[in-house]
Amino acid sequence: MREPIAPSRLRGLDWVTAALAAAVGPHLPHLPAWVTLLLLAVCAWRWTADLRGWRLAPLPVRVVVVLVSAVAIFGTYRTLNGIEAGTAFLVLMAAAKLLETRTSRDLTVIVFIGWFLLYAALLREQSLSQLPWLLGSTFLTAVALMRVHAPSAQAPARHIVRRTVQLLLQAAPLALLLFLLFPRLPGPFWGVDALSEARTGLDDEMTPGDVSDLSASGEVAFRVRFFGAMPPPEQRYWRGPVLHEFDGRSWRRPRAQAFPQTQVTFRGPAIRYQVTLQPHARRWVLALDLPSTWPEREITQSFDLTLLSARPINNVAAFDLTSHMDFTAGASLAESMRRKDLALPLDGTNARSVALGRELAARHAGNPRAIVGELLTMFRQQPFVYTMQPPRLADNAVDEFLFDTRKGFCEHYASAFTVVMRAAGVPARVVTGYQGGEFNPFGGYLIVRQSDAHAWSEVWIEGRGWMRVDPTAAVAPERIRGSLIDAVGEDEPVPGRLRDASPIWLQVELGWDAVNDFWNQRVVRFDAQSQFDLLDRLGVDDPDWRALGLGLAGSLAAFFVVLSTYLAWRHRPPPRDWPGRLHDVVVARLRKRGLAPGPAEGPVAFIERAERDCPDLARTLADIRKLYAALRYGPAPRADDLQRLKHAVNSLRV
Amino acid sequence: MSTAIEPLATSEPALSALIDAAVAGLNEIILGKETQVRLCLACLFARGHLLIEDIPGVGKTTLAHALARSLGLSYQRIQFTSDLLPADIIGVSVFEAETGQFRFHRGPVFSQLVLADEVNRATPKAQSALLEAMEEHQVTADGQTYPLTEPFFVIATQNPSYQVGTYPLPESQLDRFLMRIALGYPAASLERQLLLGRDRRDLLAELSTAITPQQLLRLQGAVPQVHASAALLDYVQAVARYTRQAPEFEAGLSPRAVIALLRAAQAWAFMHGHEGVLPEDVQAVLPSVVGHRLAARDDARFRDAGEIGQHVLAAVAVP
Numbered sequence: 001m002r003e004p005i006a007p008s009r010l011r012g013l014d015w016v017t018a019a020l021a022a023a024v025g026p027h028l029p030h031l032p033a034w035v036t037l038l039l040l041a042v043c044a045w046r047w048t049a050d051l052r053g054w055r056l057a058p059l060p061v062r063v064v065v066v067l068v069s070a071v072a073i074f075g076t077y078r079t080l081n082g083i084e085a086g087t088a089f090l091v092l093m094a095a096a097k098l099l100e101t102r103t104s105r106d107l108t109v110i111v112f113i114g115w116f117l118l119y120a121a122l123l124r125e126q127s128l129s130q131l132p133w134l135l136g137s138t139f140l141t142a143v144a145l146m147r148v149h150a151p152s153a154q155a156p157a158r159h160i161v162r163r164t165v166q167l168l169l170q171a172a173p174l175a176l177l178l179f180l181l182f183p184r185l186p187g188p189f190w191g192v193d194a195l196s197e198a199r200t201g202l203d204d205e206m207t208p209g210d211v212s213d214l215s216a217s218g219e220v221a222f223r224v225r226f227f228g229a230m231p232p233p234e235q236r237y238w239r240g241p242v243l244h245e246f247d248g249r250s251w252r253r254p255r256a257q258a259f260p261q262t263q264v265t266f267r268g269p270a271i272r273y274q275v276t277l278q279p280h281a282r283r284w285v286l287a288l289d290l291p292s293t294w295p296e297r298e299i300t301q302s303f304d305l306t307l308l309s310a311r312p313i314n315n316v317a318a319f320d321l322t323s324h325m326d327f328t329a330g331a332s333l334a335e336s337m338r339r340k341d342l343a344l345p346l347d348g349t350n351a352r353s354v355a356l357g358r359e360l361a362a363r364h365a366g367n368p369r370a371i372v373g374e375l376l377t378m379f380r381q382q383p384f385v386y387t388m389q390p391p392r393l394a395d396n397a398v399d400e401f402l403f404d405t406r407k408g409f410c411e412h413y414a415s416a417f418t419v420v421m422r423a424a425g426v427p428a429r430v431v432t433g434y435q436g437g438e439f440n441p442f443g444g445y446l447i448v449r450q451s452d453a454h455a456w457s458e459v460w461i462e463g464r465g466w467m468r469v470d471p472t473a474a475v476a477p478e479r480i481r482g483s484l485i486d487a488v489g490e491d492e493p494v495p496g497r498l499r500d501a502s503p504i505w506l507q508v509e510l511g512w513d514a515v516n517d518f519w520n521q522r523v524v525r526f527d528a529q530s531q532f533d534l535l536d537r538l539g540v541d542d543p544d545w546r547a548l549g550l551g552l553a554g555s556l557a558a559f560f561v562v563l564s565t566y567l568a569w570r571h572r573p574p575p576r577d578w579p580g581r582l583h584d585v586v587v588a589r590l591r592k593r594g595l596a597p598g599p600a601e602g603p604v605a606f607i608e609r610a611e612r613d614c615p616d617l618a619r620t621l622a623d624i625r626k627l628y629a630a631l632r633y634g635p636a637p638r639a640d641d642l643q644r645l646k647h648a649v650n651s652l653r654v
Numbered sequence: 655m656s657t658a659i660e661p662l663a664t665s666e667p668a669l670s671a672l673i674d675a676a677v678a679g680l681n682e683i684i685l686g687k688e689t690q691v692r693l694c695l696a697c698l699f700a701r702g703h704l705l706i707e708d709i710p711g712v713g714k715t716t717l718a719h720a721l722a723r724s725l726g727l728s729y730q731r732i733q734f735t736s737d738l739l740p741a742d743i744i745g746v747s748v749f750e751a752e753t754g755q756f757r758f759h760r761g762p763v764f765s766q767l768v769l770a771d772e773v774n775r776a777t778p779k780a781q782s783a784l785l786e787a788m789e790e791h792q793v794t795a796d797g798q799t800y801p802l803t804e805p806f807f808v809i810a811t812q813n814p815s816y817q818v819g820t821y822p823l824p825e826s827q828l829d830r831f832l833m834r835i836a837l838g839y840p841a842a843s844l845e846r847q848l849l850l851g852r853d854r855r856d857l858l859a860e861l862s863t864a865i866t867p868q869q870l871l872r873l874q875g876a877v878p879q880v881h882a883s884a885a886l887l888d889y890v891q892a893v894a895r896y897t898r899q900a901p902e903f904e905a906g907l908s909p910r911a912v913i914a915l916l917r918a919a920q921a922w923a924f925m926h927g928h929e930g931v932l933p934e935d936v937q938a939v940l941p942s943v944v945g946h947r948l949a950a951r952d953d954a955r956f957r958d959a960g961e962i963g964q965h966v967l968a969a970v971a972v973p
Contacts, residue, residue, distance in 0.1 A: 574888075600967035602933035633930035635881030 012148035013050055016107045016114075017043050019144040020094055022137035023114035026121035026130055027087050032076055035088050038069075042095040057099040066096050087120050107148045114141045126316070128519040142168060170563075177559060181552035183545060184528045201280030202240045202432050206455060207250040208397060208411040217450035220278055221434060222286055223517055224446040227272040233436045234480045235325060237289040237456065237468065238448060240433035242304035244340050246422075248349035249397050251415060251430050259303040260334045262466070266292045268326035276318040276520060283308045286433060286448070288323035289468060295319060304429070305329060305466075316520045329466040333427060341427035341460065350398040350419060357423020368426045368461045372469055375420055379413065379474040382406070386476035410479075413471035414455040427460040431468070435480060443514030578642055579631040582649045586624060589654045590614075604629050623648045669873055670927050676724050676864035683720045683857050684713055686844040690835050692925065693942050694721060694809075698870075699877050700921035702832020702914065703788050703808040705773075705946065712837040714811040716854050718769040725870055726863035727805070730765035732784075734776035740783035744793045758795060763787050766803050766867065770810040774820045784808070785827050805870050825949065832914050833939070834946040834959065873924075880920040881930035889933050890916055892970050893940070897948055900969070904949040915943045933972045940967060 021043070028036060049056060057065075069092040070080065077085035094113045101107055118134050118141070143164045150160055201221065222238075243251035275286060285299055285307040299307050299319060309317065330337075344354065364370035383406060390408040393400045398419045401412050414430050421428035435454035437446040456470040473480045535543035535551060576584065583603055587596075590610050597606040607625040611618040627645040631637045673695065680691045694717065697704045706714045715731070722729035732743055745761030762768065763784065770784055787793050788808050792801045810831065813820055828834070840848065848854075865873070882890075890912060898906025907915070916931075918939040923931040944966065945959020956962045 600937065600964065600972075602937060602972045604932050605934045605937075629932060630929065632885050633881070633883045633928075633932050635883075635930055 010050055010101065010107070011150070012104065012107050012144060013046070013101065015140075015144035015147040016101075016110050017047065017098070019137065019141040020098075020110055020114045020117075022133075022140050023117040024091055024094075025133060025137065026124075027091065027117065030084060030124070031088055031091060034072070035091055039091055039095045042098050046098045046101065056102065062096060062099050065099060066093070069093075069096065083120065083123050087117065087124075090117055090120070104148045108145065111141055111145045111148070114144075126524045128516050131519075139164065139168065174556075174559060177552070177555050179526070180534060181531065181548060181555060183548055183552070184526075184531060201282060201450070202284070202453060204241050204243075204253045204282070205250055206243055206252075206411055206415070206430065206432060208393070208401070208408065208415045219450045220513070221280070221448050221450050221452070222275055222277045223440075223443075223520075224288075224437065224448065225274045225276075225444070226446070227274070229271075230439070230446065231271060231288070231325065234473070236436055236446075237431075237454070237470075238286040238434040238437075239289045239291070239306060239431060240284050240286055241431075242302070242306055242458075243430040243432065244304070246344065246415075246419065248345040248347065248395070251418075254340065259337055259340070261301075261303050262305055262330040263332070264290065264292075264305070264327055264329045265331075266290075266324035266327045268324055270322045270324055272320070272322050274318055274320050276316060276517070276525070277313050278316060279314050281312050281314055283310075283312055285309050285313075285317075285319055285321075287321050289325075289431075289433075290323060290327050290329060291321050292324050292327075293322040316524050318521070318525055328464070330460060331463075331465050333460050338427050338460075341429050342422050342425065344419065344422050350396050352396075352399045353402055353416065353419050354423040356402070357420040357425075360420070361424040368424075368459065371421070371424050371426060372459060375417060376469070376471060376474045379417075379471050384408075384413075384475045386472065386479060410455045410470075410472040413475060414457050417469065417471040418457045421457070421459050429458050431456055431458055435470075438510075440510045440514055440517075442511050443517045445514075445517060447510075447513060579628055579645065582624075582645055583628055585649050586621075586652065589652055592654045603632075617652065617654070620648055620652050624652070669869065669876065670925075672865050672869060673873075673925050679724050679861055679864050680717075680720050683854060683861060684717050684837075685847055686840050687713075687717075687837060690837055691717070692922075693833060693835055693939065696918055696921040696925055696939060697833045697942075698725070698805075698807050699873050699924065700832060700914075700917040701805075701874050701877075702918065703810070703830060705828070705831040705834040706809060706811045706837065707814060707834055707946075708811070708836045708838065709814065712839065713854075714837060715769065715771060716858070717837070718767070718809040718811075719858055720861060721809070722767040722769075723858060723861040724864045725767070726866050727766035727807070727870075728803070729767045729769070730762035731769040731771060732762050733771045734773050734780065736775055736777060738776040738780040740780055743780065743783045744787070744795055747796050756796065758798065758800070760800070761793075763793060764800070764802060766805055766807065768806075768808045770808060772813055773810040774812045774822055776821065778821055778824075781821070781823065781827065784810075785830050788830050805867060805874065825947075828946045829908070829910065831946065832918060833942040835942050836958065877917065877921045877924050880924050880928070882916060882920065883930055886931050886933065886936070887916075889970070889972060890919075890936060893936070893966060896966060896970050897944070900966075902951055902965075904951050907944060907947060911944065911947045915940065918943050937963075937967055 020039075024031070024036075024039065048054070070089070073085055073089045073092065074080060077088070079085050080089055090113060094110055094117075097106060097110050097113065101110065115138065118137055121130065121134060143161055146160045146164045146167075147157075241253055244254050245252045270292065271288060273288065277285065285294075287294070287307050290305060291301070291307055294301070294307055298310055300310070301307055307319075307321075309319075344350075360371045360374055364374070385407045386409060387407050388409055390401075390412060391405045393405070398416050401408055402416050402420075418428040418430050432453070432455045434448045434452045435456075436452050437448040439445075440447050454472070456468060456472065458466045458468055460466050470480065531548055532543040535547055540547050540551070586607065590596075593610075593614055595606075595610050595613060597603075601609075604625055607621050607628070611621045611625070614621070624645065627641050627648060631641050631645060676695065677688065677691060680695075681688055684691055694704055698721070706717070708714060718731075719729065721727075732738075741761065743761050743763050745759050745764070747756040747758050749755075750757050768784075773781060773784070783793075787802060791804070791806055792799055794800075812823070839845075893915070894907045894912045897903055900906070915936065919931050919935040922939050923935040926935070928935060941959045941963025945962050948962055948966075950956050950962070956965065
């Protein structure tokens with residue numbers, strides 16, 4: 001009967017390949033070039049094959065392609081696991097699947113690979129900026145799936161898109177419910193915790209002679225929300241790793257941490273705030289100097305008062321902290337600590353600085369405050385310059401800086417100050433961290449950027465304990481009170497936004513940051529605790545996993561009840577008229593005789609069959625049949641037909 | 655679905671009796687094919703054309719011939735072959751020397767009942783000549799339009815398309831036929847009667863006219879008057895909607911096909927003396943009306959039109 005089917009185009013192939021390309025998009029910067037090229041080549045080949053009606057690759061070719069790509073991936077990454085190798089392998093498998101797409105089922109598989117790739121992009125990064133692309137690609141992939149399964153080949157794209165939008169909107173409440181209530185595993189995102197990429201942030205080593213790369217970065221390091229008044233800029237020292245060991249050039253944290261915990265007493269008002277850290281792949285948690293309380297389950301404090309997270313911060317993490325500005329830390333100093341913080345290299349480097357220290361000690365014997373004061377006065381009065389582009393320093397870095405170049409930034413000053421203090425017999429150490437921060441009026445929080453990275457010193461004074469001394473403040477007080485841009489001259493490497501941007505652009509940027517912050521706080525960081533808080537606000541006492549599970553099950557059930565009620569209402573049968581209802585009665589009565597209408601049996605034919613099967617009822621049934629046909633299908637039923645039908649049905653005794 | 659439903663109140667008892675007589679006469683000739691015979695008549699009464707698809711030798715030509723005799727229609731048979739030309743169907747203008755003018759010699763299509771035998775053996779060009787005539791009830795030759803005689807009824811027979819040397823009718827042309835039926839092999843006992851009985855051709859000669867062309871025209875006029883209630887139209891539309899949404903078909907029924915379904919059901923209701931069209935009437939004609947119009951997406955799914963019809967009917971609830 002039908003014409004032989006010409007080799008026709010595989011329906012939906014175009015959409016599916018486009019959706020796959022969109023799903024690969026977020027991975028492109030991370031994929032090896034050969035994987036991308038291979039995918040492109042396969043897409044091009046499959047399209048041509050479709051247009052020209054070529055035969056698809058035979059099985060041996062496909063097997064070889066799969067094996068070779070598995071080996072090549074293993075060769076590139078030395079593993080098939082993890083985000084990097086996993087996504088690359090998945091992309092190759094999608095390409096291999098394209099080689100054998102014949103049916104809509106094959107295309108469906110590719111659609112699901114596309115969705116999984118989009119999901120994998122979230123494992124890598126959860127930033128707001130990639131969200132539009134992910135959502136767009138998800139939508140495109142859904143459209144492709146609908147295209148593959150459209151009831152008719154001629155269905156216009158407009159209809160398919162509309163139908164997809166409809167479906168996704170229907171699914172949106174479900175997605176929201178699952179987002180809010182699906183139990184979250186505490187810890188890294190789905191257990192994937194392999195971020196091989198370097199993250200910008202503080203290091204646990206400081207070499208003042210080298211070039212600094214943090215200062216030019218406008219990237220956000222962390223954000224702080226204060227529950228109460230925010231301290232002024234010159235008091236905002238964010239404490240990071242403390243460096244004790246000096247080899248003449250570089251400062252390091254001690255390997256062994258076997259020192260007694262520093263005793264601290266706090267005075268004055270507490271400052272409560274929440275720190276939201278961007279991932280930096282290290283453990284330290286930046287806190288306002290000096291933290292007094294912190295979530296004990298997630299954070300410990302090192303002996304030198306730096307907060308450390310239980311695990312490296314590879315995802316956006318937030319902590320509620322309390323700090324005191326007024327405190328006494330380390331009223332007594334352990335002997336091992338004192339030795340550590342007085343140690344200088346024994347090889348005779350930086351001899352002039354050591355000599356300066358000894359001279360200061362001799363002049364102000366037993367008065368460390370005076371030693372500190374005189375060195376700061378020296379920084380202030382002598383021609384020291386604050387610059388982000390200091391000359392490179394050689395072996396005797398501290399000497400060269402203090403006596404020759406006299407140009408540097410916080411690291412140079414903190415390092416030189418600490419060395420001289422140690423030489424003068426005052427225990428001292430370098431503290432790195434951040435200083436200051438920019439208030440975002442749109443979000444009501446403080447943004448601390450990488451360009452706010454800072455280093456200062458701490459000296460131990462008998463009777464006072466550890467005391468913060470910031471030599472940079474003596475040289476460039478505007479760096480501490482204001483921002484980096486106020487402290488340096490022209491042509492210095494500071495974030496471009498600080499120099500070139502117009503005020504309007506800065507406002508836009510702050511607005512965007514506020515949106516990002518909302519995204520991080522409310523979406524990315526929405527964890528088990530947030531779920532419990534939500535339940536708590538909804539009036540659940542003492543929410544736990546059980547309550548969460550019950551809430552999820554209950555709201556899912558409610559969702560489907562509402563949905564099915566609506567659908568039942570939408571597709572409700574038209575109201576039965578009287579003849580219809582009477583016919584239903586007849587059918588119900590005949591059921592008692594074991595008679596039921598067949599799936600395709602019309603009402604008249606059914607009653608006729610009943611007449612043959614139940615001769616005792618035949619006369620009544622015949623009346624019913626004729627009256628029913630006349631009422632339902634006849635041209636002009638008589639006025640009393642309905643009455644007669646009612647009567648006939650009532651007289652039907654089974 | 656040939657159960658005789660008592661007429662509720664027949665508006666034209668005379669016509670009803672004529673129909674019964676015609677059916678009875680035809681059943682004498684074509685043994686055991688009462689349903690097909692009734693469908694043929696219903697198709698004719700609904701002013702539709704009929705396509706009979708079956709292997710050679712099951713009585714297609716005999717049925718067409720018997721119909722012509724029984725209805726007293728002028729009858730022409732066109733044997734379609736691969737070298738058939740449109741002029742062989744429509745006719746040809748011939749130059750006459752004595753008058754010095756072209757005169758149109760009418761072809762076999764100028765007849766009340768045309769049997770287009772093995773229509774799928776001819777080239778699409780020749781097929782389309784006939785199909786144009788079927789649609790327009792007129793033919794055009796040399797810029798001159800000639801109306802065809804009324805009633806005009808085409809019965810086309812076609813060999814199954816898997817046979818060699820066939821040009822299958824495209825779907826758009828299949829749509830021109832109101833119904834497509836198959837005759838099938840006779841039952842064993844009836845085949846024995848065929849073997850024992852007289853030659854069908856002799857019987858044909860004896861067949862008397864049951865319905866005159868004038869009566870046929872009246873009949874055809876009465877069919878669209880058969881009442882179709884709102885409930886019945888709901889049912890017809892539900893059937894159409896199902897075929898359009900069902901994934902097993904390439905495309906659903908066109909509005910023209912839905913009208914055809916209603917007309918055929920009206921003719922069936924009329925033949926059976928129903929005052930209004932019953933769902934059972936729709937069900938009776940449905941396989942023949944939609945079988946050639948619905949193309950299954952999966953070729954192997956349905957064996958014949960009856961299965962397609964049963965599938966559709968089982969899926970749509972009777973209101």
